[in-house]
Amino acid sequence: xxxxxxxxxxPLVALTDVSKSYGNVRALRDVSLEVHAxxxxxxxxxxxxxxxxxxxxxxxxxxxxxxxxAVAGEQVRHASPRDALDRGIATVYQDLAVVPLMPVWRNFxxxxxxxxxxxxxxxxDVATMRGTTRAALLRMGIDLRDVDQPIGTLSGGERQCVAIxxxxxxxxxxLVLDEPTxxxxxxxxxxxxxxxxxxxxxxxxxxxxxxxxxxxxxxxxRFVLLxxxxxxxxHFKEDITLDELTREMAGGSELxxxxxxxxxxxxxxxxxxxxxxxxxxxxxxxxxxxxxxTRA
Amino acid sequence: xxxxxxxxxxxLAPRSTARRLLGRPELGAVVGAVAVFVFFAFAAxxxxxxxxxxxxxxxxxxxxIMAVPVALLMIGGEFDxxxxxxxxxxxxxxxxxxxxxxxxxxxxxxxxxxxxxALGAFNGIMLVRTKLPSFIITLGTFLMLTGLNLGxxxxxxxxxxxxxxxxxxxxxxAHDLFASHWTVGSVDLQVTIAWWxxxxxxxxxxxxxTRAGNWIFAAGGNAGAARAVGVPVARTKVGLYMAVAFCAxxxxxxxxxxxxxxxxxxxVGNEFLYIIAAVIGGCLMTGGYGSAVGSAVGAFIFGMTSKxxxxxxxxPDWFKFFLGAMLLLATLLNAWVRKRAEATA
Numbered sequence: 001x002x003x004x005x006x007x008x009x010x011p012l013v014a015l016t017d018v019s020k021s022y023g024n025v026r027a028l029r030d031v032s033l034e035v036h037a038x039x040x041x042x043x044x045x046x047x048x049x050x051x052x053x054x055x056x057x058x059x060x061x062x063x064x065x066x067x068x069x070a071v072a073g074e075q076v077r078h079a080s081p082r083d084a085l086d087r088g089i090a091t092v093y094q095d096l097a098v099v100p101l102m103p104v105w106r107n108f109x110x111x112x113x114x115x116x117x118x119x120x121x122x123x124x125d126v127a128t129m130r131g132t133t134r135a136a137l138l139r140m141g142i143d144l145r146d147v148d149q150p151i152g153t154l155s156g157g158e159r160q161c162v163a164i165x166x167x168x169x170x171x172x173x174x175l176v177l178d179e180p181t182x183x184x185x186x187x188x189x190x191x192x193x194x195x196x197x198x199x200x201x202x203x204x205x206x207x208x209x210x211x212x213x214x215x216x217x218x219x220x221x222r223f224v225l226l227x228x229x230x231x232x233x234x235h236f237k238e239d240i241t242l243d244e245l246t247r248e249m250a251g252g253s254e255l256x257x258x259x260x261x262x263x264x265x266x267x268x269x270x271x272x273x274x275x276x277x278x279x280x281x282x283x284x285x286x287x288x289x290x291x292x293x294t295r296a
Numbered sequence: 297x298x299x300x301x302x303x304x305x306x307x308l309a310p311r312s313t314a315r316r317l318l319g320r321p322e323l324g325a326v327v328g329a330v331a332v333f334v335f336f337a338f339a340a341x342x343x344x345x346x347x348x349x350x351x352x353x354x355x356x357x358x359x360x361i362m363a364v365p366v367a368l369l370m371i372g373g374e375f376d377x378x379x380x381x382x383x384x385x386x387x388x389x390x391x392x393x394x395x396x397x398x399x400x401x402x403x404x405x406x407x408x409x410x411x412x413x414a415l416g417a418f419n420g421i422m423l424v425r426t427k428l429p430s431f432i433i434t435l436g437t438f439l440m441l442t443g444l445n446l447g448x449x450x451x452x453x454x455x456x457x458x459x460x461x462x463x464x465x466x467x468x469x470a471h472d473l474f475a476s477h478w479t480v481g482s483v484d485l486q487v488t489i490a491w492w493x494x495x496x497x498x499x500x501x502x503x504x505x506t507r508a509g510n511w512i513f514a515a516g517g518n519a520g521a522a523r524a525v526g527v528p529v530a531r532t533k534v535g536l537y538m539a540v541a542f543c544a545x546x547x548x549x550x551x552x553x554x555x556x557x558x559x560x561x562x563x564v565g566n567e568f569l570y571i572i573a574a575v576i577g578g579c580l581m582t583g584g585y586g587s588a589v590g591s592a593v594g595a596f597i598f599g600m601t602s603k604x605x606x607x608x609x610x611x612p613d614w615f616k617f618f619l620g621a622m623l624l625l626a627t628l629l630n631a632w633v634r635k636r637a638e639a640t641a
Contacts, residue, residue, distance in 0.1 A: 081523075081526075082526055091524070093521075093524060098518070099513065100517065100518065101584045101585050102510075102514065102517055102584075106513070110521075110522065110525050110527060111514075111526035112525075123506055124507065124510065
């Protein structure tokens with residue numbers, strides 16, 4: 001689906017010194033990132049670091065104020081999510097991924113339903129919709145019992161996976177994932193990361209937004225760290241270790257300062273210790289990224 | 297790819313027909329309808345006669361015609377409180393335009409269709425533009441239409457009712473279309489019953505087998521998600537309000553051509569009957585779930601109750617009490633059935 005030639009020359013998505021303000025609030029300043037086919041770019045940051053603003057710019061919900069945004073080498077300025085979708089940039093949001101009461105197959109094709117017949121007899125091609133949903137999910141390694149069940153009855157992880165499979169099926173070239181593992185348990189996070197890797201292996205460029213360095217380090221090829229609206233670091237996987245990433249994410253020198261302060265007054269600030277990278281998830285469930293069955 | 301589709305999953309035991317029926321939104325309403333039927337069959341002797349059946353169906357159809365689009369609108373996540381008086385507005389426009397401007401009722405009927413659709417479009421566009429709750433928007437339209445109906449009718453006709461158009465050109469044909477009836481055996485069937493069943497069939501087709509239907513469920517179920525995947529949510533909602541308006545036009549023309557005069561104060565309060573029929577029929581107040589067939593069963597319950605009380609020779613003042621009790625019971629039953637169905641599915 002994606003021509004992976006010339007990836008080094010023209011990244012699928014390239015942001016250069018992008019900034020965005022809401023009124024007098026400077027939400028994002030001079031952030032740059034690249035997304036290449038078959039690679040995962042992780043965007044890490046704490047709450048309020050500007051992750052949501054970045055995702056909104058990439059997915060076309062908000063235009064950027066300054067800097068450049070290029071898709072496959074071409075300068076763009078998206079007016080709506082539809083524009084971004086048409087350029088092959090699909091976003092899977094954490095909270096508004098699906099319509100819970102609708103069956104899986106209706107959700108899968110929502111907005112792009114195939115039809116047959118013409119005139120007043122133009123109708124949904126239900127058999128194709130059901131069959132394709134099953135097949136597309138299977139190809140991603142998701143084996144659902146029943147595509148007729150309301151999607152709300154699936155677990156959070158399964159729902160994310162359906163949304164990812166959906167984006168892959170509809171020919172997305174870039175997949176933007178907003179905190180896909182927040183609110184998920186260890187096992188489910190592993191499952192979601194596995195499908196993220198499967199999407200990468202299918203040749204997509206992936207932007208993974210997360211505040212969990214453990215999850216990011218498991219699958220990421222590039223890491224962009226955001227802090228208070230600015231870019232505090234940008235690394236290749238080869239150049240950084242998990243410990244360094246975690247440390248940088250947690251604020252580096254600020255953490256040292258905090259440790260120092262806490263050691264002087266342990267009683268007063270004890271609960272603040274929980275501020276260190278939240279939800280440290282023991283990486284006991286490594287994603288089977290190279291598992292042959294997840295390859296397309 | 298296609299061979300995969302055909303293979304049934306061995307982990308799924310074939311669901312029994314009963315279990316599958318339990319999952320339908322109409323189930324609670326059907327159980328309720330049977331209960332009401334049995335109740336009046338014992339309480340009122342004339343209720344079981346065939347001639348009564350025609351009367352009950354007629355009462356059901358007058359509510360049912362409007363309950364269908366109101367149910368679709370509720371599935372799409374919105375209300376329309378102006379639906380009741382819009383029926384009267386539609387009839388008034390038709391009658392007064394014909395009487396004042398021309399000699400042919402069909403001109404009035406056509407103008408009325410355009411005006412009523414414009415009212416529906418106004419509701420819908422106000423909703424998607426202002427993003428205010430539909431409760432507020434349509435409450436506003438409801439009050440404005442109530443005032444306009446009375447004020448304009450008095451201004452134009454001098455009284456609160458329109459002039460008779462019974463002797464105008466085209467009246468017999470229009471009467472045939474909107475207010476005729478025919479007799480099968482001892483049962484007198486009104487043409488509104490045909491309109492009603494036709495609308496239920498079309499609405500069911502649209503809901504379950506077209507893209508528009510998918511969008512209606514999605515707009516009510518999770519508008520944000522729907523918009524994010526490219527569903528035209530705003531257009532869907534405006535369309536739904538126009539569907540309500542279209543059915544209000546049908547009901548309005550029935551009102552006009554069955555009596556040939558229209559009382560301008562009519563219709564107030566009917567909007568709740570439509571909503572009640574839809575809710576009894578299994579529509580969720582929060583949107584995203586329900587069916588057109590359910591609204592028809594809900595309207596049928598309404599018809600049986602309103603006429604059953606008359607046949608039982610009770611004081612009709614009690615009707616509203618029964619309707620309210622029925623609404624509560626049906627909603628509780630719906631909730632209970634849905635919980636059971638989801639727990640065992």
